[in-house]
Amino acid sequence: MANSILNGAENLNLISGINFHQSCFLKKGLVPYSSRNYKTKSFVPRCSMSSARPASQPRFIQHKKEAFWFYRFLSIVYDHVINPGHWTEDMRDEALEPADLYDRNMRVVDVGGGTGFTTLGIVKHVDAKNVTILDQSPHQLAKAKQKEALKDCKIIEGDAEDLPFPTDYADRYVSAGSIEYWPDPQRGIKEAYRVLRIGGKACVIGPVYPTFWLSQFFADIWMLFPKEEEYIEWFKKAGFKDVKLKRIGPKWYRGVRRHGLIMGCSVTGVKPLSGDSPLQLGPKAEDVQKPVNPFVFFSRFIVGAIAAAYFVLIPIYMWIKDKIVPKGIPI
Numbered sequence: 001m002a003n004s005i006l007n008g009a010e011n012l013n014l015i016s017g018i019n020f021h022q023s024c025f026l027k028k029g030l031v032p033y034s035s036r037n038y039k040t041k042s043f044v045p046r047c048s049m050s051s052a053r054p055a056s057q058p059r060f061i062q063h064k065k066e067a068f069w070f071y072r073f074l075s076i077v078y079d080h081v082i083n084p085g086h087w088t089e090d091m092r093d094e095a096l097e098p099a100d101l102y103d104r105n106m107r108v109v110d111v112g113g114g115t116g117f118t119t120l121g122i123v124k125h126v127d128a129k130n131v132t133i134l135d136q137s138p139h140q141l142a143k144a145k146q147k148e149a150l151k152d153c154k155i156i157e158g159d160a161e162d163l164p165f166p167t168d169y170a171d172r173y174v175s176a177g178s179i180e181y182w183p184d185p186q187r188g189i190k191e192a193y194r195v196l197r198i199g200g201k202a203c204v205i206g207p208v209y210p211t212f213w214l215s216q217f218f219a220d221i222w223m224l225f226p227k228e229e230e231y232i233e234w235f236k237k238a239g240f241k242d243v244k245l246k247r248i249g250p251k252w253y254r255g256v257r258r259h260g261l262i263m264g265c266s267v268t269g270v271k272p273l274s275g276d277s278p279l280q281l282g283p284k285a286e287d288v289q290k291p292v293n294p295f296v297f298f299s300r301f302i303v304g305a306i307a308a309a310y311f312v313l314i315p316i317y318m319w320i321k322d323k324i325v326p327k328g329i330p331i
């Protein structure tokens with residue numbers, strides 16, 4: 001236990017599919033110590049983990065302005081193109097299960113809530129009037145506003161790294177598929193901690209980094225694909241306790257994770273004390289007011305969008321493999 005606290009992952013639970021990658025985890029210093037059932041294994045770290053990322057990863061769409069313009073266009077087709085391939089309703093419900101939304105009166109904030117796809121999963125368990133959807137993209141939020149089931153939600157523009165909620169405000173903090181665009185994910189998770197009340201739970205759902213070289217190449221060009229241990233480290237550093245990670249993925253991938261996943265894990269942590277996070281950070285990494293060279297901005301945007309297109313093709317490729325390869329055989 002002492003070892004696990006020192007190293008940043010008190011309780012890392014992984015769902016089915018992990019056997020494909022257990023060896024990869026072991027290389028990173030994570031050792032299985034028990035298994036509750038055939039589907040679940042728990043891990044504690046064997047040595048300290050670093051979240052340092054090589055500077056060679058350009059991530060052309062991991063700045064707020066870039067994300068803003070990316071979603072200016074993507075919002076038009078988001079629900080029809082992104083969700084069916086990467087973020088299905090059954091994945092969403094599985095990913096929200098650790099958020100423990102057991103009371104309709106809970107106050108929930110959905111950060112980077114976009115078109116409200118995840119919020120639709122939240123309002124199955126919590127009254128919509130208690131849910132706030134926050135996003136930096138008015139275009140994404142315009143889609144959320146059109147959804148009947150979300151008409152009682154509060155819908156506001158804002159920045160995940162600087163939330164407009166008081167300290168100790170919410171019972172649950174949910175953020176799905178947004179962390180990859182935050183220039184400083186640690187700051188966003190520190191904010192999650194601050195806005196939760198004591199005993200409140202954060203649930204961050206996000207991508208995981210590929211292990212296959214070509215997918216790594218495009219992932220590094222597009223945006224941030226954190227490694228599983230990075231999520232754990234960010235949560236622990238922000239002050240969360242009982243940090244857990246649940247693996248998710250489209251059914252037709254049959255547990256394959258080598259191409260990375262746009263929605264690959266659901267990470268939860270509990271706020272143990274009221275008040276702000278014990279973590280001290282310097283000023284924000286990105287000044288959105290700072291003028292940018294339009295040519296550089298446009299070039300980065302186009303290259304990043306092309307890299308993103310690769311990940312539209314991956315679920316189609318996996319779907320075809322799933323259809324062709326007999327069931328029970330790894331794909």
Ligand SMILES: C[S@@+](CC[C@H](N)C(=O)[O-])C[C@H]1O[C@@H](n2cnc3c(N)ncnc32)[C@H](O)[C@@H]1O
Nearest residue numbers: 112113114117118136137140159160177178181
């Ligand atoms: C992939 S979408 C996810 C939307 C929604 N949560 C879902 O599950 O479908 C990512 C969202 O994060 C938003 N976003 C990116 N950076 C943000 C930031 N710094 N603050 C708030 N929202 C942000 C984008 O505008 C976009 O709507």
